[in-house]
Amino acid sequence: MKKNLDNQVLALAAVVNCAELVADVAVEGSCDRVQRAVMLESIFSLESESLDSIYAGRENLLPGLQSLVNQFQPNRSIRVDAAQYQMGLIQLQFQLMKNREAQDALRRGVTQLTEFRDMHGGEIDSTIVNRLSTLYQDTLSHLKPRIIIRGNAANLAAQDKADTVRALLMAGVRAAVLWRQAGGSRWSLLLGRRASIQTAKQMVESLQNGLPDTRED
Numbered sequence: 001m002k003k004n005l006d007n008q009v010l011a012l013a014a015v016v017n018c019a020e021l022v023a024d025v026a027v028e029g030s031c032d033r034v035q036r037a038v039m040l041e042s043i044f045s046l047e048s049e050s051l052d053s054i055y056a057g058r059e060n061l062l063p064g065l066q067s068l069v070n071q072f073q074p075n076r077s078i079r080v081d082a083a084q085y086q087m088g089l090i091q092l093q094f095q096l097m098k099n100r101e102a103q104d105a106l107r108r109g110v111t112q113l114t115e116f117r118d119m120h121g122g123e124i125d126s127t128i129v130n131r132l133s134t135l136y137q138d139t140l141s142h143l144k145p146r147i148i149i150r151g152n153a154a155n156l157a158a159q160d161k162a163d164t165v166r167a168l169l170m171a172g173v174r175a176a177v178l179w180r181q182a183g184g185s186r187w188s189l190l191l192g193r194r195a196s197i198q199t200a201k202q203m204v205e206s207l208q209n210g211l212p213d214t215r216e217d
Contacts, residue, residue, distance in 0.1 A: 001049050005192070007182035009199045010051045011175050013064030014039065018172030019085035020067060025164050026151025027081070035063060036164070039171040040124050043132065044114050046107070051178065062207050068200045072193070081150055088147040089169065090189075093176035095143040102139050109135040126160060133163035136170045 001007060018039050024031035038060045045054040052058055071078050096102055113131050117124070147169060155161045176184075188196070 001181050003183035005199050007051055008179055008184045009196050010061055011179035011182055013061040013068050014175035015089050015172055016067045016086055017064035018168050020082045022085050022165050022168045023082040025161055026149050029155045040167055043171050043174050059207055065200050065204050072197050089172040089176050093173050106139045129167045130163045132167035132170055136166040
């Protein structure tokens with residue numbers, strides 16, 4: 001994958017999207033099914049070099065791009081819980097990249113789960129989500145700082161919803177890793193914010209207008 005601002009912004013939009021889906025499940029008990037499927041599918045795209053292919057087209061990142069832009073608009077309210085999860089995912093990614101043992105365990109787990117999934121029809125069903133949840137608990141949940149999820153107690157206590165939250169957190173870490181691979185860093189978050197938001201705005205306008213975006217990945 002090329003290290004450039006476009007790829008950083010697309011990957012960051014995926015992080016934002018995952019964070020908002022987690023907040024939706026925790027608070028409301030459900031989230032957008034299409035977006036959920038796209039984000040979870042990205043976990044299994046380990047060999048892809050293109051963000052467009054990982055997320056089945058950048059139009060699937062439009063919600064995250066819009067939220068990314070809105071976060072820095074004056075007088076716009078933001079979802080505090082989702083913003084906290086967003087930063088937590090990026091911080092967790094930094095810790096993951098320092099821990100080779102956790103990286104290897106995560107890759108082995110995803111590879112085994114890919115084989116299991118392929119043998120059972122290729123769908124991301126409740127069994128796959130449960131196994132992603134278990135893999136998250138066995139790997140990423142041991143890294144610090146842990147992401148604390150807040151929401152409706154009944155939703156957080158329900159096994160299927162808790163599994164979905166953990167699986168989406170894993171997808172969020174995956175997106176944060178892609179952001180890192182595209183050149184993202186703590187400094188780019190601080191010093192490159194204006195350029196990132198301008199790029200996100202241009203992408204949103206292009207996607208909303210149905211215009212082809214010819215920039216390379």
